[in-house]
Amino acid sequence: MNETSGVSKFIENVKSLADSVTGSIFRGGKPDTDKARASVVYNNFFMHIQSVKTHVNTLRPSYTLGLGLIVFFLFAFVFTSGIFLMVYYNPSIENAFRSVKNINHVVFAGKVIRNVHKWTGEGMIVFLFLHMARVFFTGSYKSGREFNWLVGIVLLILTFMLNLSGYLLPWDQLSYWAMVIVSNIMMSPKELTDSLGITKFLDVGTMTTDFVFAGLTPGKEALNRVYLFHVMLFPIAISIFVGIHFWRIRKDGGMTRPEEFTPKDSDKSYAPMSDKVGGIFPTHKTYGLMELATGKTRAVDRDVENTVMSWPNLLIAELAVLMFTLAFALIYSYYVDAPLKEMANPLIPENPAKAPWYFLGLQELLSYSAFMGGVGLPTAALIGLALIPYLDREQDKVGVWFTNKMGKRIALESFIISIICIIGMLVFAIKFGWLRSWFPDIPQLVITIVNPGSIWVAFMILWSLFTIKRTGSTRMGAMALFVMFLVSYVILTYFATEMRGPNWGFYWSKSQWPIH
Amino acid sequence: MSSEVHDKDGNVSRRDFLTLSAVGAAAVTGMGILAGVFRYAKSDARYEDSKVFKIGKPENFPVGTVRKLDDKKVFIFSDDAGIYAISSVCTHLGCVVFEMEEGFQCPCHGSKYNKIGKVVAGPAPRGLPWFEVTQDVDGSLVVDASREVPAGTKNIFS
Numbered sequence: 091m092n093e094t095s096g097v098s099k100f101i102e103n104v105k106s107l108a109d110s111v112t113g114s115i116f117r118g119g120k121p122d123t124d125k126a127r128a129s130v131v132y133n134n135f136f137m138h139i140q141s142v143k144t145h146v147n148t149l150r151p152s153y154t155l156g157l158g159l160i161v162f163f164l165f166a167f168v169f170t171s172g173i174f175l176m177v178y179y180n181p182s183i184e185n186a187f188r189s190v191k192n193i194n195h196v197v198f199a200g201k202v203i204r205n206v207h208k209w210t211g212e213g214m215i216v217f218l219f220l221h222m223a224r225v226f227f228t229g230s231y232k233s234g235r236e237f238n239w240l241v242g243i244v245l246l247i248l249t250f251m252l253n254l255s256g257y258l259l260p261w262d263q264l265s266y267w268a269m270v271i272v273s274n275i276m277m278s279p280k281e282l283t284d285s286l287g288i289t290k291f292l293d294v295g296t297m298t299t300d301f302v303f304a305g306l307t308p309g310k311e312a313l314n315r316v317y318l319f320h321v322m323l324f325p326i327a328i329s330i331f332v333g334i335h336f337w338r339i340r341k342d343g344g345m346t347r348p349e350e351f352t353p354k355d356s357d358k359s360y361a362p363m364s365d366k367v368g369g370i371f372p373t374h375k376t377y378g379l380m381e382l383a384t385g386k387t388r389a390v391d392r393d394v395e396n397t398v399m400s401w402p403n404l405l406i407a408e409l410a411v412l413m414f415t416l417a418f419a420l421i422y423s424y425y426v427d428a429p430l431k432e433m434a435n436p437l438i439p440e441n442p443a444k445a446p447w448y449f450l451g452l453q454e455l456l457s458y459s460a461f462m463g464g465v466g467l468p469t470a471a472l473i474g475l476a477l478i479p480y481l482d483r484e485q486d487k488v489g490v491w492f493t494n495k496m497g498k499r500i501a502l503e504s505f506i507i508s509i510i511c512i513i514g515m516l517v518f519a520i521k522f523g524w525l526r527s528w529f530p531d532i533p534q535l536v537i538t539i540v541n542p543g544s545i546w547v548a549f550m551i552l553w554s555l556f557t558i559k560r561t562g563s564t565r566m567g568a569m570a571l572f573v574m575f576l577v578s579y580v581i582l583t584y585f586a587t588e589m590r591g592p593n594w595g596f597y598w599s600k601s602q603w604p605i606h
Numbered sequence: 607m608s609s610e611v612h613d614k615d616g617n618v619s620r621r622d623f624l625t626l627s628a629v630g631a632a633a634v635t636g637m638g639i640l641a642g643v644f645r646y647a648k649s650d651a652r653y654e655d656s657k658v659f660k661i662g663k664p665e666n667f668p669v670g671t672v673r674k675l676d677d678k679k680v681f682i683f684s685d686d687a688g689i690y691a692i693s694s695v696c697t698h699l700g701c702v703v704f705e706m707e708e709g710f711q712c713p714c715h716g717s718k719y720n721k722i723g724k725v726v727a728g729p730a731p732r733g734l735p736w737f738e739v740t741q742d743v744d745g746s747l748v749v750d751a752s753r754e755v756p757a758g759t760k761n762i763f764s
Contacts, residue, residue, distance in 0.1 A: 301644060304652075438702075442714060461731075593711065
């Protein structure tokens with residue numbers, strides 16, 4: 091070995107530097123064979139969460155509608171824009187409002203970043219509900235995916251918490267009075283414990299409020315703590331549960347799909363089927379004893395036909411969803427500003443004082459009974475949602491929208507009935523009042539238990555049981571319940587947003603609000 | 607489980623005893639940590655105003671006075687039967703009520719109270735609390751918002 095060859099070797103290495111670095115990162119080389127395309131996916135940290143091959147049904151836009159992915163991307167945008175906001179935001183009651191005002195009016199691009207943060211955060215809620223509806227109506231909570239539905243419910247709760255904690259941070263009139271309402275909702279188990287006379291021994295309300303707000307009235311420490319929850323606890327928890335959620339999708343055998351599946355001509359436009367026979371994944375797989383012995387492996391005994399390489403088919407679809415989501419978020423945030431009212435003033439309540447819109451349906455129920463609307467019914471709804479996959483265990487027609495013809499009919503029927511009943515209930519409560527207007531001395535416990543909200547929930551449960559009896563199918567009962575839940579959430583939210591004015595009175599529109 | 611941990615003489619085997627002790631110790635430790643976390647989060651000092659405050663001499667409140675102390679969230683009334691203090695915080699969700707001819711009204715969810723703070727309409731679970739009013743040695747009146755008194759308790763001070 092002499093000196094010149096050492097130097098020339100070094101020069102060669104310098105020349106091929108770009109290639110060797112790239113090659114060390116992407117070990118499979120250029121993805122122009124199926125083998126290399128596979129290795130792109132499973133050799134890459136970010137991509138190995140996806141399978142090497144993807145079923146065509148998963149790629150059909152009309153099946154998933156990309157909704158779960160949209161929520162995930164929105165979370166990514168919230169996360170990123172949140173870091174930008176943290177540069178200027180200061181969580182103290184003296185400076186919180188000023189720093190948000192600063193972000194809104196002085197900081198370069200601050201307003202757009204705050205808008206993106208606000209709208210993508212609230213967009214998560216909208217798309218989470220849509221995603222949940224898609225999963226429900228295609229029966230995708232079945233056949234081994236029960237636990238992932240539960241993880242999804244946890245993510246729904248965490249997303250609500252993330253949004254709510256963020257709502258309180260600007261310390262303007264909106265946030266302050268929303269915070270007051272929230273602290274009182276957390277105190278509302280007192281309504282029940284008081285009526286039962288056990289507040290002395292078990293004061294759940296005070297304990298919770300103390301834990302979250304470090305006191306019973308929102309102030310210095312409450313803001314600090316809510317900030318901690320918003321920027322640390324909830325994002326970390328969501329990231330962990332999103333990880334579990336994605337991991338379970340793979341472990342549960344990918345997205346659901348109908349038993350009988352035939353590719354259509356239109357599928358070719360987004361998923362070119364390989365006409366190669368054989369390759370590294372021949373149609374007839376062989377299985378080791380171990381794979382067969384571990385039980386419910388979904389892929390065993392199924393051939394891998396109707397799948398295409400994830401690279402590039404799935405990735406192109408994902409990128410398209412990303413770009414649409416980003417474009418929509420940016421355009422919306424450019425034109426629509428996040429609200430910022432005057433600085434919080436504990437002496438002058440907003441009239442009407444409204445919670446964030448996604449809780450307004452609950453606030454409408456709250457106006458009948460604080461405990462039922464704020465704690466009792468939401469808990470019942472969440473438990474009901476969580477139990478759906480365990481109470482409806484019919485395993486046929488998984489992966490088919492609305493299961494069958496009867497499913498479509500039940501969904502439509504429940505849709506119409508719930509719209510009529512809930513509007514009827516609201517009209518009744520506004521026109522005739524409720525128990526206390528008729529019997530002024532009625533005990534609080536009676537109102538806590540018997541109010542329009544609880545009667546409506548009882549009706550939903552009974553109707554669902556009736557549907558099960560009528561159709562002989564638990565899936566149809568779940569369908570009726572879920573449709574009614576969605577309809578009531580939407581109608582109550584709309585009603586409380588648009589038709590409740592000062593003193594929580596009824597008004598057809600905001601223009602009729604009296605000047606006060 | 608109980609059938610497994612007993613051997614044929616009905617005694618717990620050494621192995622099972624140790625396992626159960628370990629599980630028990632882990633459970634106790636876990637609950638201890640949880641209790642500690644909650645106790646830690648319960649703030650001992652509060653940045654809130656004192657619940658007990660002076661409102662001035664009785665002669666500042668001649669018969670017929672209705673005064674709303676905004677920052678203390680309390681109404682002070684004075685009539686023939688004496689001086690009394692009623693909270694201005696709605697018992698439903700904590701909004702501040704305002705006074706009307708027939709009593710009080712909450713702007714948030716439409717709860718209404720009569721003149722003595724009793725609920726007459728709306729979702730409020732309880733009436734507005736009445737607070738204890740006493741007189742300090744220097745002659746000024748003291749309201750203690752942490753002590754409730756029965757509605758209708760009025761005291762004449764001189």
